[in-house]
Amino acid sequence: MGELLAMIREFNEARDWGKFHTPKNLAMALMVEAAELAEHFQWLTGEESCNLSQDKREKVADEIADVLIYLLNLSDRLAIDPVAAARAKIGKNGERYPAEKVAGKALKYSDYE
Amino acid sequence: MGELLAMIREFNEARDWGKFHTPKNLAMALMVEAAELAEHFQWLTGEESCNLSQDKREKVADEIADVLIYLLNLSDRLAIDPVAAARAKIGKNGERYPAEKVAGKALKYSDYE
Amino acid sequence: MGELLAMIREFNEARDWGKFHTPKNLAMALMVEAAELAEHFQWLTGEESCNLSQDKREKVADEIADVLIYLLNLSDRLAIDPVAAARAKIGKNGERYPAEKVAGKALKYSDYE
Amino acid sequence: MGELLAMIREFNEARDWGKFHTPKNLAMALMVEAAELAEHFQWLTGEESCNLSQDKREKVADEIADVLIYLLNLSDRLAIDPVAAARAKIGKNGERYPAEKVAGKALKYSDYE
Numbered sequence: 302m303g304e305l306l307a308m309i310r311e312f313n314e315a316r317d318w319g320k321f322h323t324p325k326n327l328a329m330a331l332m333v334e335a336a337e338l339a340e341h342f343q344w345l346t347g348e349e350s351c352n353l354s355q356d357k358r359e360k361v362a363d364e365i366a367d368v369l370i371y372l373l374n375l376s377d378r379l380a381i382d383p384v385a386a387a388r389a390k391i392g393k394n395g396e397r398y399p400a401e402k403v404a405g406k407a408l409k410y411s412d413y414e
Numbered sequence: 415m416g417e418l419l420a421m422i423r424e425f426n427e428a429r430d431w432g433k434f435h436t437p438k439n440l441a442m443a444l445m446v447e448a449a450e451l452a453e454h455f456q457w458l459t460g461e462e463s464c465n466l467s468q469d470k471r472e473k474v475a476d477e478i479a480d481v482l483i484y485l486l487n488l489s490d491r492l493a494i495d496p497v498a499a500a501r502a503k504i505g506k507n508g509e510r511y512p513a514e515k516v517a518g519k520a521l522k523y524s525d526y527e
Numbered sequence: 528m529g530e531l532l533a534m535i536r537e538f539n540e541a542r543d544w545g546k547f548h549t550p551k552n553l554a555m556a557l558m559v560e561a562a563e564l565a566e567h568f569q570w571l572t573g574e575e576s577c578n579l580s581q582d583k584r585e586k587v588a589d590e591i592a593d594v595l596i597y598l599l600n601l602s603d604r605l606a607i608d609p610v611a612a613a614r615a616k617i618g619k620n621g622e623r624y625p626a627e628k629v630a631g632k633a634l635k636y637s638d639y640e
Numbered sequence: 641m642g643e644l645l646a647m648i649r650e651f652n653e654a655r656d657w658g659k660f661h662t663p664k665n666l667a668m669a670l671m672v673e674a675a676e677l678a679e680h681f682q683w684l685t686g687e688e689s690c691n692l693s694q695d696k697r698e699k700v701a702d703e704i705a706d707v708l709i710y711l712l713n714l715s716d717r718l719a720i721d722p723v724a725a726a727r728a729k730i731g732k733n734g735e736r737y738p739a740e741k742v743a744g745k746a747l748k749y750s751d752y753e
């Protein structure tokens with residue numbers, strides 16, 4: 302991850318794109334990339350989405366890459382460590398959705414959402 | 415990242431949520447989280463988005479966490495390594511947007527988008 | 528629709544919110560509302576999504592309302608007639624996806640997407 | 641609007657696409673289209689977004705059309721009248737954001753958001 306972030310910084314600096322990369326614009330671009338990722342799944346059934354063709358899987362990997370790149374870029378601009386934030390969030394989620402209450406219960410899931 | 419992924423897997427298994435986590439549903443949830451992240455920026459100017467209050471910054475960190483968690487979860491279901499995919503994508507982007515052609519040029523940026 | 532647009536304009540003017548309503552911000556807000564709408568469906572199966580509870584249906588109607596309000600607001604700012612644009616688009620789509628080629632074919636659908 | 645909805649129904653029936661058009665899938669597609677609309681604005685300043693080129697404006701009109709088409713399609717499947725829902729929502733919003741409290745106040749806007 303640290304090495305990836307260094308690659309992203311270097312890429313942006315070489316292109317002088319920092320001026321476009323306000324947190325607002327990066328958050329917007331991240332959402333657009335997440336939509337491009339979701340687009341690959343929109344007409345598939347849940348089951349079909351588990352069995353992607355190799356071609357589709359590569360396209361999906363490309364979109365996952367874009368989401369991660371913008372996420373690291375945005376986090377970097379805000380001096381937020383995304384991995385540390387995710388660990389902390391999982392701790393909070395553990396309290397919000399206690400395993401013994403929500404385990405295996407579809408309805409509970411949406412109640413707690 | 416590896417440790418974070420282990421935490422995510424354990425969290426989901428303890429709650430038996432795997433059945434909801436088709437790639438289709440995870441891609442949809444990821445997009446929803448990306449929108450919640452963007453929502454914090456929607457009425458801010460670009461400049462304001464660079465100067466978040468501490469309270470806002472914490473909320474944004476929480477949403478960044480959610481996006482990363484769903485991204486790792488989805489990647490895991492598809493057996494895609496998101497960091498490797500991002501490295502490969504930066505290589506492709508380097509060819510698509512040559513630094514000497516697009517550097518510092520706002521118009522070129524959108525031409526190449 | 529004309530009457531609805533008049534209500535939206537009056538609502539915004541009474542609150543002096545025009546300054547926040549650049550097309551960029553409205554497009555961002557529209558996307559966020561579309562995500563809030565989608566959130567209601569994210570863990571449902573396709574079949575479940577056809578049989579919403581009355582409570583869920585009302586929440587969904589509220590989000591559909593928000594999407595339409597922002598869509599009319601954005602269109603108004605850009606002096607675009609959304610209904611005329613939609614008619615024109617359906618004409619273009621008719622050429623792009625000829626009924627005799629794509630009718631009833633799931634695979635064709637995604638090929639043509 | 642009524643005429644537009646009739647065109648949309650006819651278009652879908654001629655292609656036998658109803659089977660793909662669960663509310664879940666339509667909500668997902670709507671969000672994707674909203675993102676394609678937002679994409680046109682992502683690197684623009686607020687001011688630039690008020691002054692689109694004719695070419696860009698036509699592309700934006702096409703995306704507005706797609707959002708409206710999916711919104712009507714989804715509403716139709718759920719037997720929700722989007723215009724009636726929007727009127728009702730504006731009434732609710734009027735109570736939630738009283739003009740005398742929020743008028744012309746940027747901070748109040750986000751407080752109330």
